Amino acid sequence: MKTEIITLPGDVPGNTIELRVLRFEGSDANAPTAYLQAALHGAELPGQAALHFLVPLLQKAEGEGRIAGDITIVPQANPIGSNQWQAYQHLGRFESFSQVNFNRAFPLLPDFDTSDLPATDAPISLAQRLKAALLRLALPHEIVLDLHCDDQSENYLYVHKDFLPDMHDLAAALGSKAILAWDSTADAAFEEACAHPVLQLPREKRDMKxxxxxxxxxxxxxxxxxxTGQADAQGLYRFLVHRGVVKDDGEVLSAVFDGPVTPLENVEMVRAPTGGMVLYHVAPGDEVGEGDSLVTVVTRPGDPSGDITLTAPQAGHILTRRSLRYVRRGDDLLKLLGSRPSAVAKRPGTLEA
Incomplete structure (x- = not known):
């Protein structure tokens, strides 16, 4: 394994950030290559834990000559977000200066040529230069896994519809409970920026397998x-073996993904009609029927007449819920995976800010 440090100058003198990049060189030029990154949202650490335990597995494979395709790993993809704290709270989702989500506004390139991306010292903001650096690392690879987490949630994937069903193997390897399928957004998240050049190719040249x-x-x-970290690492390793990036005769993907594949338009984003204390009737993994109680918002503690109970707009599966128990009007409370499009008007783009 080779370690590379990419240094990006800060926006003012005397400040820099470092991207630590771990590289494994493959022995087979025809094998698929893989890029994995974690903690693009600085406070989301399950993926970082998974990579912490995956690296020793890859080092062992490297020592035994079993790395077939090149592998690039960035365990801490966002040093800016990792360092954003206020009043003892870690605020790693939005860049503090611009308030832009770190996983939005990535450049959408027409092809895999990254030569026009801004340099690490270009006269633009550090956050923009960081996004360019991550894309430059990721786009040469056929497999790109951006490891995140939700608030309180089951394990699931976001996958562009054109990549399905070929990516059911990843869901099976990771034990994912659901796939959320998308076809376009207005936000240019990292995943979309990495999928975009693929989707510009003619269908016969995409090689989705x-x-x-x-x-x-x-x-x-x-x-x-x-x-959880070791289990997630083993799932990632199993997938890399299954796809031929790593050779390991003792690792076989026997599981089959049998969870729902839900278009984004079928996801009910249940939101608070007013602020107050939240009392949940359901948890991630629950199945609900139309009209079942989901959550009660207590607006006047001590006066039950002020309680507002929200019910399921359709039958479905509870995928996520918020960990906050005191919310503002309009806050997201949970995701319900339904079998029909939501009747609630959705903003264009991703499900959440």
Whole structure:
């Protein structure tokens, strides 16, 4: 394994950030190559834990000559977000200066040529230069896995519809409970920026059997530990073996993904009609029927007449919920995976800000 440090100058003198890049060189020029990154949202650490335990597995494979395709790993993809704290709270989702989500506004390139991306010292903001640096690292690879997590959640994937069903193997390897399928957004998340050049190719030249581009949601923010990290690392390793990036005769993908594949338009984003204390009737993994109670918002503690109980707009599967128990009007409360399009008007783009 070779370690590379990419240094990006800060926006003012005396400040820099460093991207630590781990590289494994493959022995087979015809094997697929893979890029994995974690913590693009600085406070989302389950993916970082997974990579912490994956690297020793890859080092062992490297020592035994079993790395077939090049592998690039960035365990901490966002040093800016990792360093954003206020009043003892880690605020790693939005860049503090611009308030832009770190996983939005990536350049959408027409092809895989990254030569026109801004340099690390270009006269633009550090956040923009960081996004360019990550794309420059990722786009040469056929497999790109961006490891995230939700708030309180099951394990699931975001996958562009054109990559399905070829990526069911990743869901099976990771034990994902669901796939959220998208076809276009207005936000240019990292996943979209990596999928975009593929989708510009004629269909006969895309070679989707070799490609995988996704956002992996490794459960919830507090699901960070030895057991989950090691299990997630083993799932990633199993997938890399299955796709031929790593050779390992003892690792076989026998599981089959049998969860729902839900278009984004079928996801019910249940939002708070007013602020207050939140009491949940359901948890991630629950199945609900239309009209079942989902959550009660207590607006006047001590006066039950002020309670507002929200019910399921359709039958479906509870995928996520918020960990906050005091919310503002309009805050997202949970995701329900339905079998029909939501009747609620959706903003263009991703499900959440």
């Amino acid at each position: 070799r490609r995988a581009v996704t956002t992996v949601e490794f459960r919830g923010q507090t699901d960070v530990g030895f057991d």
